[in-house]
Amino acid sequence: MMTKPVVGFIGVGLMGHGMAKNILAAGYPLVVMAHRNRGPVEDLVSLGATEAASVAELAGQCEVIHICVSGSPQVEAVIRSEGGIAAHATEGTIIVDCSTSNPVSTLQLAEELSARGITLVDAPLGRTPKEAEAGTLDAMVGADDETFAKVEPIISTWAGNILRLGPVGAGHKMKLVNNFVSLGYAALYSEALAIARKSGLSIEQFHSVIGTSRMANGFYDTFMKWSVDRDPDAHKFSITNAHKDMRYLSSLALDVGAANPVQATVRNAFATMEAAGEGERYLPMLADFIAAQNGLPEPEGSTLRANNETASAGMPLD
Template sequence: MTKPTIGFIGVGLMGHGMGLNILKGGYPLVVVAHRNRGPVEDLLANGATEAASIAELAAQCDIIHICVSGSPQVEAVIAGEGGIAAKAKAGSIVVDCSTADPVSTVQMAEMLATRGIAMADAPLGGTPANAAQGTLSTMVGADDEAFARIEPVLKCWATNIAHLGAVGLGHKMKLINNFVAMGNAALLAEAMALARKSGLSVEQFHKLIGSSRMHNSFYDTFMKWTLEHDENAHRFSITNAHKDMRYLSNLATSVGAVNPVQSAIRNNFGAMESAGQGERFVPMLADFIAATNGLDREE
């Protein structure tokens, strides 16, 4: 049986590894130019083909992945001039792996449906290292028929696949997931600063917290920057974290939820981005909170 042709728009930190694993799964892969040519060239060397535009990619693919920075970019890829909606064939499926605003996701799905194109939201859990290893998690919003068609492809790059229900639920769960994660980041950063102001060292903090019930895999990647200065441990930017927390605020407003803790978390990332540090990574929030407390980064 001929395997469907897979398109991939957004072969950046996460998309590159995902694309490689799709190729390893034996699927034809079509990619489109990215501002960083390195990942594109590597995928081409491993058997992918390159389309000259999104329109060209959409016209030849059966399942189209999108992995971009947020809803404005997703909307441009889908509904913009020469976008997926205008050029994809009826019966194809769009799989949005971005972390996006669920309100926008549902609108895009409804618009695509009028053209006979299905949509699934399949945001990611994990790091670029997980993407390269094919061990990401994904939370999927899709109808049963679309999910059955995309599941074999998802298995190329994810080992934990949760089908949650209708389109939009994946992005809702992802925002809630990131709320918990970024909440951990904000709490750890503030707790370490408080410990240091109180005369305790980061090593003492880590010896206790890192061996207690509060220890988890997020703690490990977050602390690698402070303890080992490993900037590759969690390559998720402050700008993206702030964007996700703004989307979560929109979600809370849309469902009438009260979430005062999230406002404080969002403001931590907003303050760091406003200070011109949006391109730094989430574990580096510890440096920013330390500096606001008059502390230098502990060497």
Template sequence: MKREEFEMAKPVIGFIGVGLMGHGMAKNIVEKGYPLVIMGHRNREPVEDLLKRGATEVKTPREMAEQCDIIHLCVSASPQVEEVIRGESGILSSGKKGLTVIDCSTSDPVSTLQIAADLKAAGMDFADAPLSRTPKEAEAGTLDTMVGAAPETFERIKPVLECWAKVIVHLGEVGLGHKMKLVNNFISMGYAVLYSEALAIARRSGLTVEQVHSVVGQGRMANGFYETFMKYAVERDENAHKFTITNAHKDMRYLANMANSAGAVNAIQSVVKNAFAAMEASGQGERHVPMLSDFIAEMNGLPGDWR
């Protein structure tokens, strides 16, 4: 097959949500030679960059669906996913049989399963492929993803996932990806609350943040999340982990809903959720997760910005 014929054989990929994570993912898709269609974003900078790289732009999800074979969604939460799918000019309104939708957002699994059923009834396929790691890995094309999809759907979309993910785990049926993502985020956000409280106790007891880090950072308790969290706590790097308190709280609400649906006891998760709820309620929802350490410090009568 000639290269021109090979390029023509590639499916057309759509991408809605070219923000912090989505821009890097979309960039890697178009750079791997896939035709790429994007939808306008409130921040025009990533849109214009992708257009320069060869992407084309549409104004509605319906218009995108009419042009594409596979559409990625990388938006903030389930209400936004539902609007893109079910809205007046949404994907379902296109009637595009054979279309595959990949939701890379961190969504509520209850909503995910309902959306998947709606798409199936319209002759479309669905996969949930939420993300792990940071915008840095998105730009590098080395994200992790956990996928819920029928086996035939997974095999069809896997070459596209490989454009932006280094670790791809197919967990099984639709919904398992979003469920696993919430469990994963519970662990990471639990670390954030634990580290924040530990640092506050240490400081109240006469230890410094640097002293804590000099021991924990070189021991068995260190991990990737610890490193980015402490890059803010020690170095005050506000861009160490670009994940907002509002998003963390949203994810913990979704996990609480999932636990309730499963009849699971979630005493510790409730404490974790409430830590983020308190910080968001204080008007600090747009701050990043490692900054929870400042909030917990202030609750303990300590200056948040300890420097």
């Protein structure tokens, strides 16, 4: 009987807690560490995980390390810092970056780590914390054949749909393209709603047509729960994170020489809302911001605001 590798998990937040719990439930020895919120760590320790006091301590005892943090600056700090993974992990360690990261940074890190005998895999997430708890997330994976064979059994503990897209970097590229489509929907719905309201139509009338047509989809359903039902928790993904993802995609487009006029416009919608101090509101609330730019009043119930503590760092948009 083969011994299962020791798995480390950095970033046991809104998404990471459920993922880590499923790794542990599958019988993998799990090492975690706390950042700001001790609640998820204490829960995992109560279930059998071991807590490390630092990244260095975690890296020194784990064969596979998951990272699920806000974005590339945080990933780079966890890996490159003096007390980081690169300096303290043993040769042969595999890092699985589940964050929504900048592929340009991912490829640079992969090259640096390879020189130390450490392999980087990108496996950004699709779906929500509900699926993270259930172990049915989507995973968009970039890895070579040998490495993928090693990490697939672990990823399968928290993902129901594993899509291997190519070598390292491919997962983060696809994740940003995926988020461009969904964030593009958000910007389109918000502007369309504002035009409809400005012309005398109601939100309910808009929804009665679009919501029953071929243009309805799963993203539309959660996005519209704010405008129609004033449900602040229907789509927990902050404007700040949306803007971050679109900055990363702009960086990728620049790196590969792609023209991106529509994407630049979508990015600017989130840049404008964040610059106005509304970055911690959730994605569907873009509709209220665009409405206000058009001189329209906020619908009844709009005093509800996103909770800063639960705005997801890595939450996917599909």
